[in-house]
Amino acid sequence: MLPLTDTEKLVCDALGRGARVDLAGRADRTVRAELLAALLTGAPGPALRLDHAVITGTLDLEGRVVDTVVTLRWCTFEQAPRLMKARLVGLGLRGCHLPGLRARNLRVRSDLGLEAGFTSAGTVDLTDSVVEGTVRLSGAVLRRPGGNALLAARLRVSGSVTAVALHAEGEVRLRGANVGGSVHLTAAHLSHPDGAALEATGLTVAGNLLCDARAGRFDAAGRLVLTGARIGGDAVFSGAHLHDPGRQDGQILVVPHGSVDESFVLDAERMKVDGDLKLDAGFVAAGGIGLRSTRIGGHLLLAGATIGRRESAAPLPALFAAGRAVERVPVALVADGVEVGGDVEARAGLRAYGQVRLVDAVVHGSASLSGARLYTPGTDALFADRLRVGGTLFLRRVLVSGSVRLQNAHIGSTVDCSGARLIKPRLRQNGSVKPSLDARVATVGKDLLCGKGFLAVGGVRIRLVEVGKLVSFRGARLGGRTRRGHPVTAVALSAYGLSAQELVLSFPPGRPPRGRVVLARARVVSVLDGPALWAATGGVDVEDFAYQAVAAEPEVGVRTRLRWLRAVQPDFAPGPYEQLAAMYRAGGDDERVRVVQFERQRRRYAEQHLLGRVWGRLQEWTVGYGYRPWLAILWLAVFWLLGTFWFAAHRLAPLDTGQQPVWNPALLATDLVLPIVDLGQDNQWQLAGPSQWIAAGLTAAGWILATTAAAGATRVLKR
Structure with missing residues (x-):
């Protein structure tokens, strides 16, 4: 080794005493890396504390055991240090600049500090490393555009990973890492437009995963991959901004049975979160979110979030106006099979530009999308077949450009759609309109409320639905069109086989259902109707409609009801008359029974051949x-x-x-x-x-x- 310079002698002298050496302002700040390696592995002192040094050569500690605490601050490395398989007491590189860090299988018995201005122009490789303290990356800058900024697959950290305000250009890889504390990525900026900005498949965090905006907005340009991750506390993305410049359309191809091939800006499939998953408070994802088969022990919070790519849904209104079915559907949230132990809270301004999928999802509490805006014209905006909600499903004042699909859903309490506006429903391949609300074969434990200004341009299908108490369409507007020239539904309300205690079909005066109303084979205890129901433009099908009591707003007499039946049944069918007569008979009103039966016979004979009509008229006038x-x-x-x-x-x-x-x-x-x-x-x-x-x-x-x-x-x- 060449003779020591004055600067190097100063460093050697300070090492034995554990004193700090600050080379700022000195003409010669150069220290050879081989000298530092020799000092650390020879007869080391208690600590190496060196500031503002320029370290030449390669600091090679591969496989070495260093019993000295190494603290280098604001130093500049000419070559990337080699720390593979090294064993260190502690390592701090605060504010240091280096062309990379090669530290696979590194073991640090305390903290690893790469923070406060730490800047790497190449890959920081911590693959399979073990840190028995905390990994500090707060304020670090990692630059490896198009490559790997941080490789930390299978990293084991006893404490936390603090990376507040981390700036990474390139992939940050935490695949299979295990963190005993929390992961702090608050205000971090991650950029890898051609791939994953954060690749954390199989990540295990005992505490919280924080990617929020409390100290500045978390921003990721590229995908966040958390597939199969395990979070012991909360996963917080409140106020975060996620965007994937590498994927422009954000759409999926519609194929049989719903099998799709998509990529997400946040992919958290099969992730398990023991606490809450927070995607709220200004959270923006300019692309889809994947939560398929995710398990959330607490709540799923989406209030105030904006999800999906607005431009991917931009062509859909023109397709709808032309009567053409959508073949590629933009997706905002895919949460098929998700299980939420608490509530799903998406009130207060959720915006979704793309389909929200909750197929086979299970929510043990309640789910609220009240006030949300779902925008996917001409297709299913909310696709939730076989959804199971233990409490109430709130869709109050929701604005849906598209359809809401709840086939075979099971809601433990109430489905509340009061004030909801469902426009531009899904179109079939032939251009015909599908229902705006399709809940066929669903089960609702208490009430189904579609009143207080509820609007369903494509109509409502509640075929074979079982409702524990009340089904209400008081003041609802069913059918019609969004604007002139748009497709029109043929069926405003399909309640075939509906089962409920009370059915309210009191529509606004002067705004009858625009289309056919089907009540065939429905079974209810009481019915409240009004003139607007019987003025439905497509008629009312009441064949085998069973009820025990009927009333109207305003109240009407039996002859008015018979006039309504004549208007909606051009062809005679005995069932509706027998049902009405049976209802009056059960109430002891025999006079009305006679009026109904008389009308039944009169209509029966009126549709027979000539002799039958003569015989009927004779019976009418004689007996x-x-x-x-x-x-x-x-x-x-x-x-x-x-x-x-x-x-x-x-x-x-x-x-x-x-x-x-x-x-x-x-x-x-x-x-x-x-x-x-x-x-x-x-x-x-x-x-x-x-x-x-x-x-x-x-x-x-x-x-x-x-x-x-x-x-x-x-x-x-x-x-």
Whole structure:
């Protein structure tokens, strides 16, 4: 080794005493790296403390054991130090500038400090290293554009990793790392536009993962990969900005069964977070977020977040206006199979430019998207088949440009869509409109509320849905179009097979459903309707619709209800009349039962062939189809009067000339018209000529009318 310079002698002297040497302001600040290596591995002192040195050559401690604490501040290295497999007591490189750091399998018995201006122009390689204290990267600058800024795969840290305000150009790799404390990336700036800005697949953190904006905004240009990570506390991205310049469209191709190939700006599939996952408070992800099969022990917070790429959804309105189905769907959040132990909170300004997927998701608490804005025109904005929510699903005042799909969902309490506005629904391949709200075969433990200004341009499908208590469409607007020229739905409300205790179908006056309303095979206890329901432009299907009570706003009489039925059923079907009559009968209102049954028979005969229509009209005017027995009595009186007048004008000869019976036309007519009563008159007189036919007609009419009157009397006695 060449003779020592004065500067190097100063360093050697200070090492033995553990004193700090600051070379700032000296003309010669150069210290050879081989000298430092020899000092540290020879007869080391308690500590090497050196500031503002220029270290020439390569500091090579590969495989060496160093029992001296090494603290170098604001030093400049000409070559990247070689620390592979070295064993150090402690290492601090605060503010140092170096072309890289090669430290695979390094073991540090205390802290590793690469902070406060530490700058590396090459890769910092800590792969498979072990740090028994804390790794400090706060304020560090790592520059390896297009490459690896930090390689720390399988890094083991007993304490925390503090990287507040870290600036990294290139990939930061923490794949398989294990951190005993927390990872602090608050206000960090990570940039790797061509790949992953943070690659942390399989990362294990005992404490919190903090990528928030408390001390400045966390910003990542490139993907964050946390697939399979384990976070013992909270994963916090509040206020963070994530963007992936390398992916421009942010769209997925729609294929059968929902299988898609996509990439995300935040990929946290199969991640497990024991605490909360916070993507709120100004969080911005200019691309999709992947949370497939993620497990969250606490809450999922999305309030105030903006997710998705706005420009990827920009072409969709033109496709919708042209009546063309969307073939490539932009995605904002893919959380299929996610499990949340607490609540999903997405109120207060969530913006999603792309589809939000919650297929097979499980939320043990409640889920709230109230006030959110979901923008994916012409396709499903919220795709949540088989979603399970233990509490309430809040969709109050949500604005959805697209459709909401909840097929086979299970909601433990209430689905509250009050004030929601669902426009520009999904289109089929043929250009027809799918429902704005599709919850077929869903189960709702308590109420389904779609009132207070609820708007569904594509209509609502609640086919075969089971609701524990109330289904309400009070004040709802169903069907129509967003603007002139846009596609129009054919079915405003499909409630086929619906099961509920109470059904409210009270629509705004002057705004009936724009399309068909299907209530076939629905089963409810009570119904509240109004004139607007029965004015639905596509009619109302009430075949086999079962209910026990019905009321209207405002209240109407039975004849109004029959008029409504006639309006929506051009072709006669007996079921709706039988159901209405059964409801009145159960309430003891026999007068209304007779009115309904009379109308049923009248419509039945009105649609038969000519003879059937004649026979029906005859029954209507003579006996009221058996439901107006007083008509039978009236006609009996008419026939009795006709018979009396006839026989008064046409006296009959006695049948037995040996007897002289008293002639009484009124009694004879009574004996003929009332066949059950025998007054002995019809056997006393000889019936011949026209009188014979008159008598036969009176007897036939008497039998028919008396039987009808008796049937009516029987019903009266039964009541």
